[in-house]
Amino acid sequence: MKKILIVNANYYNQITSKLVIRAKNILIKSKIKIHIITVPGVFEIPIAIRKNIKKYDGFIAIGCVIKGATPHFDLICRSSFDAIMNLAISFNKPIGNGIITALNKKQAYERCGITSSNKPNKGLEAAKAILSIFKNGTKKI
DSSP states (O other): OOEEEEEEEGGOOOOOOOOHHHHHHHHTTTTTTEEEESSSSSHHHHHHHHHHHTTTTEEEEEEEEEEEETHHHHHHHHHHHHHHHHHHHHHTOOEEEEEEESSSSSHHHHHHSSSOOOOOOOHHHHHHHHHHHHHTOOOOO
């Protein structure tokens, strides 16, 4: 049985809890063993993954960054996303990116399902990406 670690940056807990629920539900239906840990913000996700890299078959990064008036948004998003991608490539482990990057709370609410929208839930998208990699990674050529 595959094991997934969901790393939830709960700075915007009202938003990220919706992402975790959707990711968790599809993984349970797919018979994936799940563990969840919480970190304070998106910047802490890569180190939490790195500390657990050998214990799990894959990871899902959950979080939300909302743009403010300073360059903080750009710096946090770029450094966190680059670190997550480097971990995935360096350790050959799939990491689903369920981090919302929004210009305002309205956009974030749409991407997590708090407000009705045709936008997909980022947690669900990240879980589907991991499941796809697991499925496609087992084909023999």
